[in-house]
Amino acid sequence: MFRIFMINFKELASTYKTPLYIYDLDAMKAQYEQLKSAFKGRKSLLAFAIKSNSNLSVIKNFADLGSGADCVSIGEVRRAFLAGVPNYKIIFSGVGKSDDEIREAIERDILYINVESEAEIGRVELIAKELGVQCRISIRVNPNIDPKTHPYISTGLHDNKFGVEIDAAKRMYIRANNSEHLDPVGIHFHIGSQLTELDPIYESAVIVADLVRSLQSIKIELKFFDIGGGLGVRYKDEETIKPYDYAQAILTALKGLDLTIVCEPGRFLTANAGYFLTKVLYEKKNGAKRFVVVDGAMNDLLRPSLYKAYHRIEALTQSQTELSDADVVGPVCESGDFFAKNYPLPILEHNDLLVIHSAGAYGFGMGSNYNTRGRSAEVAISHGEVKLIRRREEFEDLIALEKEYLDN
Numbered sequence: 001m002f003r004i005f006m007i008n009f010k011e012l013a014s015t016y017k018t019p020l021y022i023y024d025l026d027a028m029k030a031q032y033e034q035l036k037s038a039f040k041g042r043k044s045l046l047a048f049a050i051k052s053n054s055n056l057s058v059i060k061n062f063a064d065l066g067s068g069a070d071c072v073s074i075g076e077v078r079r080a081f082l083a084g085v086p087n088y089k090i091i092f093s094g095v096g097k098s099d100d101e102i103r104e105a106i107e108r109d110i111l112y113i114n115v116e117s118e119a120e121i122g123r124v125e126l127i128a129k130e131l132g133v134q135c136r137i138s139i140r141v142n143p144n145i146d147p148k149t150h151p152y153i154s155t156g157l158h159d160n161k162f163g164v165e166i167d168a169a170k171r172m173y174i175r176a177n178n179s180e181h182l183d184p185v186g187i188h189f190h191i192g193s194q195l196t197e198l199d200p201i202y203e204s205a206v207i208v209a210d211l212v213r214s215l216q217s218i219k220i221e222l223k224f225f226d227i228g229g230g231l232g233v234r235y236k237d238e239e240t241i242k243p244y245d246y247a248q249a250i251l252t253a254l255k256g257l258d259l260t261i262v263c264e265p266g267r268f269l270t271a272n273a274g275y276f277l278t279k280v281l282y283e284k285k286n287g288a289k290r291f292v293v294v295d296g297a298m299n300d301l302l303r304p305s306l307y308k309a310y311h312r313i314e315a316l317t318q319s320q321t322e323l324s325d326a327d328v329v330g331p332v333c334e335s336g337d338f339f340a341k342n343y344p345l346p347i348l349e350h351n352d353l354l355v356i357h358s359a360g361a362y363g364f365g366m367g368s369n370y371n372t373r374g375r376s377a378e379v380a381i382s383h384g385e386v387k388l389i390r391r392r393e394e395f396e397d398l399i400a401l402e403k404e405y406l407d408n
């Protein structure tokens with residue numbers, strides 16, 4: 001990714017301490033503009049998938065560019081509003097929404113709710129009826145296509161819990177079209193994340209576009225063709241899909257259909273614009289095995305532990321020693337607490353810094369307080385200026401919701 005300003009990691013570490021998340025807002029903006037321009041000449045809405053990075057300042061950075069928001073909980077919907085995303089650009093998806101969440105989404109008059117099951121359409125209809133309104137919906141279709149990605153982030157196969165089959169979708173559209181309280185405006189599919197092959201996306205788009213055509217033949221006219229997110233990024237040496245090719249594949253599938261294209265990118269916009277900065281505590285050896293112990297841990301950045309995901313590590317050190325393989329591990333009490341296994345690094349000193357790359361997506365957001373560790377601070381850089389966008393969690397923050405219940 002193009003880094004306009006050099007980031008002074010050492011200075012950031014001394015000002016904000018470690019572990020620390022750092023986001024380059026200009027790089028995020030460049031990614032947004034690249035994808036948006038791939039769809040130029042067509043009506044399109046990029047709805048940033050907030051789950052990938054839900055810091056309010058990051059969402060606002062996209063909202064200022066005209067982005068919408070793809071949300072998967074009412075908490076995310078509230079974040080989108082707070083960050084200035086207009087109601088008519090907010091989408092609420094997810095396989096399980098509570099009645100309260102559905103009610104609030106309807107009351108907030110968002111663009112549409114993505115419905116993921118026949119049971120759910122019943123709940124949405126009932127709640128819209130109680131509120132005396134008509135709710136705009138879209139239906140998430142599961143095209144049963146293998147996206148060829150990590151099984152944990154594959155979502156477009158019948159084996160996955162997401163969406164409904166074509167036949168069920170058709171029934172649901174007919175039902176919605178006949179209901180006073182439902183307004184079917186869109187169709188949605190999202191087959192998985194970190195996609196690096198275009199064919200599965202194209203095949204899915206063809207299947208879903210065919211459904212749009214068959215709905216048209218029974219006078220059900222949709223306005224939005226929501227292609228989900230999923231565009232992969234380069235963590236190591238992956239060949240990724242070019243936004244232009246992606247857009248062309250969708251447009252080819254949509255031939256003859258004049259729907260607004262909605263795209264829900266997360267990782268593509270944020271992953272490579274984020275860095276996780278951690279400090280070396282010490283080196284140790286168990287027999288021949290070398291470990292570098294750092295102050296960040298799996299509670300800060302879970303992807304390596306959960307998916308064995310690769311994140312490039314850059315060592316900032318004076319050390320001139322030869323590289324040798326080490327496991328980079330954190331202080332959490334789990335053998336699964338690592339950022340890398342057998343990673344070539346020079347011998348490191350106490351307080352040397354490691355920059356863990358591609359940490360802008362599904363980094364902070366998947367963090368936890370496991371082992372009573374406060375979550376890191378987050379800073380953003382824009383036009384060379386650094387600002388704090390989330391302060392570090394302190395011990396008092398962690399116990400705030402429990403303390404009053406302690407029996408003395």
Ligand code: LLP
Nearest residue numbers: 049190193194229230231264265266267362
């Ligand atoms: N839309 C829907 C309906 C989604 O489920 C997702 C991601 C997105 C959009 C955004 O996908 P993206 O453009 O970021 O690939 N924690 C995993 C990724 C989980 C993705 C979940 N859904 C990871 O760290 O790789």
